[in-house]
Amino acid sequence: MGLGWRPSEALPEAALAEWHARTRFARRVPLEEVRRCLQTRPTPGEWHWAGGPEGGWTAGRAPFP
16 A cells, blocks of 8 residues: 555554545545545455455555555
């Protein structure tokens, strides 16, 4: 995800908002939707989101940064 965040840790709201503002999809995906998706992230292991707004978590690293 590029945040250096582990699901077992609380993600500071300010850090999430700052990260969201810098992403290329910020205009298309509201911050509240990002929060909702982060709450469903499986643990443990490495995961990435795939499939856009209707997508889901996929095991492993994303194919591109």
